[in-house]
Amino acid sequence: MTGDGGNSQDHNRVSTGLSGLDDVLDGLRIGDNVVWRVSDLDDYRRFVTPFIESAASAGRRIIYLRFGQHPPLVFGKPNIHIESIDALSGFEAFTGRVWRLIEEHGRGAFYVCDCLSDLLDAWATDAMVGNFFRVVCPFLFELDTVAWFALHPDRHSRTTLDRIRQTTQVMVDIHRLGEDVQIQPIKAWCRQSPTMFLPHREIDGRFAPVIDSSDATRLQAGLELDQLHRQPLLDYWDRLFLQVASALEAGEEAQSADIKDRVLNVLISRDTRMLDLARRYLSLEDLLAIRARMIGSGYIGGKAAGMLIARSILLTNQPDTWQDNLEPHDSRYLGSDAYYAFLVHNGLWPAMMRQRSASGxxxxxxxxxxxxxxxxxxxxxxVELERLLDHYGQYPILVRSSSLQEDGFGNAFAGKYDSVFLVNQGAPELRLTALEGAIRQVYASTMSEDALVYRKQRGLDQREEPMALLIQRVNGRFHGRYYLPDAAGVGVSRNTFAWDTEMNPAAGMVRLVMGLGTRAVDRIDGDHACVMALDYPNRQPFRNPDEAYRYSQHLLDALDLSKGELATYPLSQLTQEVSDLPLKHLGEVDRTASLLAEELGLQTPVWRLTFQPLVRKTRFVSRLSNLLQTLEAGYQHPVDVEFTLHLNDDGEPSLNLVQCRPLATIGETMAATIPPEIPDRKLLFRTRGHFMGGNINLCIQRVIRVDATVYSRLTVSQRYEVARLIGEQVRTGDDTTMLIGPGRWGTSSPELGVPVRFADIARVAVLVEVAEMEGDMVPDLSYGSHFFQDLVETEIAYVALFPSGRNCVYQPERLPGINTHIRDISPKRAIQTFDLRADPLQLTADVVSQDLACYFSD
Structure with a gap:
């Protein structure tokens, strides 16, 4: 610490309330934080009372921070302001509350705090007590306060005790052996005397140094003997898991249940529904296994918890199927406390407090x-990150976000935080640097606008959201310079995008790709995952073979070991460079294209990724259906999973489940009624299938439409300007809004649609994608993508219109005052806004008949 603590002027001096103690310490200084290390809290209380009385008589403002489990140190008096703070709200909420109180009370206030050791009961992590002190102590020092704290040293690790000692200005030990009580200053910043740091006994109000070494040695020997009967100086977190091991060994059911609940509340979640799942499906052995694979302490986060619970559901409820067909995971976890430790270590807590304010x-x-x-x-x-890399060797790894709220019921945070692939090649120090950079990137993604807007919309902006990390070995194989899994996908147990009336939504759906699963969860420029309804896996939402080819996967994502990065390559290029890709199990030879390629002197055969061999020749569909149904039954809620496939020589797959979360669904209301006859002049659009959200019944007061004729003539930069302008319009007004545009909303490629961010359109009620002829913009049935997940979580209805199809009518000219003869080609002219409050549109859909209509009701 630095400051003016050594100034001996009277106005900088403060009394402890005991003149004898003032003599020992040479008084206190403005800015001092005083830490009392005690074995009996009554010894701390004895020194608190005269300090408060002295401060009150000097006209000081005194604040008592009340958070401990012990009886109050101070009772209400006119000159004492008591602030009760709930430590159970978590480290960030508690520390933030204390920070704001210090700001509010301002300079010169005096503080008395409860015993810091009681925070262990709320946080179960000793390191965070030290981090709390490292945050608060410097702030108090800056504001010219004097603050008193107590702690029980035998309840903390040496690391925490050392950090508190390094941070504070004054530290005093109170040694008690029976009736023999002595005080011993351990630190008194900018003060010194020949006897200051000796033990002192109180004699008639004075504190006399113990100058006889024999006397001091006897006391110390007695204290050491007494200490032998106490637990060693282990971190509270480690002691907690020692109790888990003891409970497991003892096999006492009541004790096991109690310790299990304690661990689940500080390791897995605070959400009651997730805790219920964890209580049913995670054993004490599972909890010890998590701890063994964990760096630091705190929560493992929602993504890690969801994966582990899901795997346990499968192995518990369907052991005969999944013992052999579910690949073991090899995950590691960076606890949420490491995120806070990173903030504190880098002096970022003040910046975080500014960001947490309403204006910041x-x-x-x-x-x-x-x-x-x-x-x-x-x-x-x-040091622990180095050991983690030793474990994985040079296998590629994936650093994934796993925040406290992520992948929970109602809050998936899908795509809001970063995940980073690492090829993990090169010297150990280079691999460590890359891993640290990836972790920083995930940490920084908590401050992205998309993530912040998402949190604010759900009322989570002031709730604790620490970032834990899930670190996984990338499932796959080395193919020369490339590394990739055989296939990967996203599965959902409820298909609310059934495009055929015969499809059963309860059968589920899958988005499947060859290579890394990034192409299954994102809306990819100019490329498409294979979408299958699991009850009719051979039926595709295409009108002819050309369309089926056009809207299939042509590009693969792989880790390029020579480039050291995630890269995208055409399937045709990889088939030329790599001889052992499992194409015969995932695709089919396009004979027509192969003959043409042969005539042109190109390499043959030409493969198309249809995934039909996987469907026809293996048990993939039945296994995935079993997986989804088993997890939905376990969760008692529809689920959304991510997985990779590992194919044996016969093409039979085993699954590696890498993520599971509750699936957000839009409304399960009674079936809406569509009028039997809608006059053509009142119909804006109608479609059979190609909509999402189940039963829909909405009154639309505003329509924002992008004119494809104008949009297709704009430059790339102008199309991004259109996206920006739409975001501005959506954010103005509270009317129920429907957004209509060509091709894909939210694409990163403007030639395929409008490149809005989800945060720009999060307030709309309905999103409509239209297959417009100009610009070749086609809706993407990207079920399971992050953009899709955003839609369902925010209860935004989705409609895909194919005007040239036989079951679709689209009549934009029915919108009042529409201008179909625009000559000024500009971003503003591409956007048409219609105020329909006087004559609103009605959007009605029936999930059973798969019929949807949008019409003027009057």
Whole structure:
């Protein structure tokens, strides 16, 4: 610490309330934080009372921070302001509340705090007690306060005790052996005397140094003997898991249930529904296994918890199927406390407090993100990261976000936080640097606008959302310079996008790709995953073979070991360079294209990724159906999973489940009634199938439409300007809005649609994608993608219109005052806005008949 603590002027001096103690410490200084290390809290209480009385007589403002489980140190008096704070709300909420209280009370206030050791009961992590002190102590020092704290040293690790000692200005031990009580200053910043740091006994109000070494040695020997009967100086977190091991060994049901609940509440989640699942499906052995694979302490986060619970559901409820067909996971976890430790270690807590304020929520995010990207890791974390890399060797790894709220019921955070692939090649120090960079990137993604807007919309902006990390070995094989899984996909147990009336929504759906699963969860430029309804896997939503080929996968994502990055390659290129891709199990030879290629002197055969061999010749569909149904039954809620496939020589797949979360669905209301006859002049559009959201019954008061004729003539930069302008319009007004545009909303490729961010359109009620002829813009049935997940979570209805199809009518000219003869080609002219409050549209859909209509009701 630095400051003016050594100034001996009277106005900088403060009394402890005991003149004898003032003599020992040479008084207190403005800015002092005083830590009392005690074995009996009554010894701390004895020194608190005269300090408060002295401060009150001097006219000081005194704040008592009340958070402990012990009886109050101070009772209400006119000159004492008691602030009760709930430590159970978590480290961030608690520390943030204390920070704001200090801000509110301002300079010169005096503080008395409860015993810091009681925070262990709320947080179960000793390191965070030290981090709390490292945050609060410097702030108190800056504001010219004097603050008193107590702790029980035998309940904390040496690392925590050392960090508190390094941070505070004054530290005093109170030694008690029976009736023999002595105080011993351990630290008194900018003060010194020949006897200051000796033990002192109180004699008639004075504190006399114990100058006889024999006397001091006897006391110390007695204290050491007493200490032998106490637990060693282990971190509270480690002691908690020692109790898990003891409960497991003892086999006592009541004790096991109690310790299991304690661990689940500090390791898995705070959400009651997730805790119920964990209680049913995670055993004490599972919890010890998690701890063995964990760096640091705290929560493993929603993504990691969801994966582990899902795997346990399968192995518990369907052991005969999944013992052999579910690949073991090899995951590691960076606990949520490491995120807070990173903030504290890099002095970023003040920046985070500014960002957490109402005015700084978005404004301060970029600065905090920059600090996260530039930060260094605490030494104890860095050592564990080195060991993690030793474990994985040179297999590629994936660093995935796993925040506290992520992948929970109602809050998937799909695509809001980053995940980073690492090829994990090269010297150990280079691989460590890359891993640290990936972790920083995930940490910084908590400050992205998309993530912040998402949190605010759900009322989570002031809730604790620490970032844990799930680190996984990438499932796959080496193919020369490339590394990739055989196939990957997203599966959902409820198909609310059934495009055929015979399809059963309860049968589920899958989006399947060859290579890395990035192409299954994102809306990819100019490429498409294979979408299958699991009850009719051979039926595709295409009108002819050309369309089926056109809207299939042509590009593969793989890790390029020579480039050191995730890269995308045409299937045709990889088939030329790699001889052992499992094409015969995932695709079919296009004979017509192969003959043409042969005539042109190109390499043959030409493969098409239809995935039909996987459907026809293996048990893939039945296994995935079993997986989804078993997980839905376990969760008692529809689920959304991510998986990879590993094919044996016969093409038979085993699955590696890498993610599971509750699937957000739009309304399960009674079937809506569509009028039997809708006059043509009142019909805006109608379709059979190609909509999402189940039963829909909405009154539309505003329509924002992008004119494809104008949009197709704009430059790329102008199309991004259209996206920006739409975001501005959507954010103005509270009317129920329907957004209509050509091709794909949210694409990153403007030639395929409108490149809006989801945050720009999150307030619309209905999103309509139209297959417009100009610009070749076609809706993407990207079921399971992050964009799709955003739609269902925010209860935005989705409609895909194919005007040239036989079951679709689209009549934009029915919109009042529409201009179909626009000559001024500009971003503003591409956007047409219709205020329909006087004559609103009605959007009605029936999930049973798969019929949807949008019409003027009057």
């Amino acid at each position: 929520y978005l404004r301060e995010a970029d600065k905090l993100s920059e600090g996260l990207l530039a930060g260094a890791f605490p030494p104890e974390v860095r």
